[in-house]
Amino acid sequence: MDFLYARSWDEALAAKAERPDAVPISGGTDLMVDLNFDRRRPDALLDLNGVEEFTRWERVNGHVRIGAAVPFTRIINEIGSLVPGLAIASRTVGSPQIRNRGTLGGNLATASPAGDALPPLMVADATVEVGSVRGERTVPVREFFTGPKRSVLEPDELIRAVLVPVADGPQQFAKVGTRNAMVISVCSFALALHPARRTVAGCIGSAGPTVLPTPDAEQYLEAELADRRLWDSRAELDEAVATRFGELAGAHARPIDDVRGTADYRRHAVAVLARRTLQWTWTEYRRAQR
Amino acid sequence: MRLTFDVNGVGQQADDVWPGESLLYVLRERMGLPGTKNACEQGECGSCSVYLDGTLVCACLVAAPQAQGRAVRTVEGLATDSAGGLDHIQQAFVETGAVQCGFCTPGLIMATDDLLANTPTPSDAEIREALAGNLCRCTGYEKILDAVRLAASRRTEVTP
Ligand SMILES: Cc1cc2nc3c(=O)[nH]c(=O)nc-3n(C[C@H](O)[C@H](O)[C@H](O)COP(=O)(O)OP(=O)(O)OC[C@H]3O[C@@H](n4cnc5c(N)ncnc54)[C@H](O)[C@@H]3O)c2cc1C
Ligand code: FES
Ligand code: FES
Numbered sequence: 001m002d003f004l005y006a007r008s009w010d011e012a013l014a015a016k017a018e019r020p021d022a023v024p025i026s027g028g029t030d031l032m033v034d035l036n037f038d039r040r041r042p043d044a045l046l047d048l049n050g051v052e053e054f055t056r057w058e059r060v061n062g063h064v065r066i067g068a069a070v071p072f073t074r075i076i077n078e079i080g081s082l083v084p085g086l087a088i089a090s091r092t093v094g095s096p097q098i099r100n101r102g103t104l105g106g107n108l109a110t111a112s113p114a115g116d117a118l119p120p121l122m123v124a125d126a127t128v129e130v131g132s133v134r135g136e137r138t139v140p141v142r143e144f145f146t147g148p149k150r151s152v153l154e155p156d157e158l159i160r161a162v163l164v165p166v167a168d169g170p171q172q173f174a175k176v177g178t179r180n181a182m183v184i185s186v187c188s189f190a191l192a193l194h195p196a197r198r199t200v201a202g203c204i205g206s207a208g209p210t211v212l213p214t215p216d217a218e219q220y221l222e223a224e225l226a227d228r229r230l231w232d233s234r235a236e237l238d239e240a241v242a243t244r245f246g247e248l249a250g251a252h253a254r255p256i257d258d259v260r261g262t263a264d265y266r267r268h269a270v271a272v273l274a275r276r277t278l279q280w281t282w283t284e285y286r287r288a289q290r
Numbered sequence: 291m292r293l294t295f296d297v298n299g300v301g302q303q304a305d306d307v308w309p310g311e312s313l314l315y316v317l318r319e320r321m322g323l324p325g326t327k328n329a330c331e332q333g334e335c336g337s338c339s340v341y342l343d344g345t346l347v348c349a350c351l352v353a354a355p356q357a358q359g360r361a362v363r364t365v366e367g368l369a370t371d372s373a374g375g376l377d378h379i380q381q382a383f384v385e386t387g388a389v390q391c392g393f394c395t396p397g398l399i400m401a402t403d404d405l406l407a408n409t410p411t412p413s414d415a416e417i418r419e420a421l422a423g424n425l426c427r428c429t430g431y432e433k434i435l436d437a438v439r440l441a442a443s444r445r446t447e448v449t450p
Pocket of ligand 2: 327328329330331332333334335336337338339348349350351
């Protein structure tokens with residue numbers, strides 16, 4: 001096995017082009033488990049830790065551009081108020097040791113439906129900057145995943161950064177697991193309110209082959225909020241509306257039975273999480289002064 | 291490959307490192323530092339916790355070559371000021387009975403060191419959160435919480 005170091009984005013792309021068999025390694029929290037247990041034996045590893053720009057974030061035109069190797073701990077501590085949904089989800093990842101190393105780039109490339117960063121990125125309409133020596137492109141997160149552990153990332157491409165719009169309204173994320181820390185989610189749900197556009201966005205995690213948006217629930221809620229003029233009045237939200245929103249969201253789940261939970265349980269739990277995240281975000285919206 | 295890095299303040303070199311091996315393996319098997327424990331090799335138990343450039347990480351999840359040119363601090367490096375003695379966190383673990391078989395202890399001491407460096411007077415919720423990545427099969431955790439509280443109280447006494 002060879003170990004390749006890269007000091008810049010260009011060096012990393014050149015190394016990947018020269019050695020297509022090289023597997024990138026960032027925080028190692030997914031990849032090293034596979035190596036330790038002999039599940040993967042790549043011919044080469046390409047270390048991304050030395051690429052300084054990967055570890056930076058910056059504000060650009062109403063967005064936060066987060067380098068692929070910014071670890072979860074720094075997302076929580078440094079940009080939590082700009083991307084609250086992503087920060088809440090980041091707080092649920094693993095343990096302090098895992099959050100100190102695990103990165104957005106790794107979470108996206110692994111493309112697990114249980115990746116906790118993915119639902120909040122979906123509802124925030126984030127885009128992923130990817131590139132290879134052939135050129136660079138941006139892919140909306142909504143178009144990034146093609147199946148379980150599969151994405152549109154080409155074999156020679158690397159993830160450079162994630163562009164997340166600064167939150168324009170309340171965002172929430174909730175996750176069901178067997179305990180409070182160190183759990184792969186049984187299912188999860190992210191919700192964002194976009195008051196300026198008068199839209200809402202929901203996304204299910206870990207209850208389908210990929211993370212799943214919830215358009216029926218969104219359309220229902222947007223219509224209710226408009227008909228009842230709730231965006232303007234900021235009045236209380238009917239319990240029945242929140243419950244119906246949850247049911248419609250749950251209907252979008254495509255869960256399986258596995259060791260972590262049954263399909264029926266997951267569908268039910270998604271509905272509960274969707275209802276709760278709606279109640280939390282709406283309460284926050286009502287409190288916020290214009 | 292050859293790996294040169296700093297371990298507990300001393301420049302070190304390891305030869306014939308296989309690029310896919312973990313920092314944990316290098317520390318234990320090549321550096322002769324068995325304080326950092328190997329239990330799960332999948333980031334679940336925290337017994338391999340070390341500082342990598344000052345950040346608490348699971349050594350089992352760091353590829354050894356990723357430590358090239360970097361500084362690693364292990365549990366062996368904590369008590370260096372006290373001439374063979376224990377530092378105040380280690381002392382607190384001993385006094386409160388937080389050590390039974392002792393396998394989890396080095397990792398918990400590293401995690402406690404990291405917690406108290408950033409949060410000198412942690413709440414119980416903060417202690418639990420900071421130690422969430424460290425498993426103990428013996429103590430039931432109560433004595434470990436006592437140890438952290440004791441270490442925190444002594445730390446605030448010495449650093450006003
Ligand atoms: C104990 C434990 C608990 C965990 N808990 C959670 C959890 O609660 N929630 C959760 O979502 N995840 C969890 N994980 C999984 C993991 O921490 C996350 O998926 C993390 O985001 C991976 O990031 P990384 O940088 O460590 O990835 P790495 O292991 O370095 O890489 C993962 C994959 O991504 C590729 N890759 C990395 N960076 C790039 C890039 N820039 N461009 C292209 N490809 C790239 C690698 O080649 C590899 O295939 C846990 C893992 C462990 C060990
Ligand atoms: S051995 Fe590294 S976390 Fe268990
Ligand atoms: S004292 Fe035995 S595992 Fe903690």
